[in-house]
Amino acid sequence: MISLQIGDEVTYQNKMLNSMGEDFDKTGDILGGTIKKLGQIARSPNGWWMLWLMAFVVVVVMYMILSRLF
Structure with missing residues (x-):
């Protein structure tokens, strides 16, 4: 049961990391x-x-x- 939840979490984290990598690439191109x-x-x-x-x-x-933040 716990191992399935860990597997789901790892899959989710990998998707997020891949998405962040693509976003960084797009930002680099724009810059x-x-x-x-x-x-x-x-x-x-x-x-x-x-x-x-x-x-x-x-x-x-x-x-x-x-100045608004501090």
């Missing part, structure tokens, strides 16, 4: 595409200013999120 686009922006005229502006916005948003 890679984003990095390529940022590289294109940086090479364009005035691209560095755009990158600094995006970094500033990210920092402000993170500050707002973290």
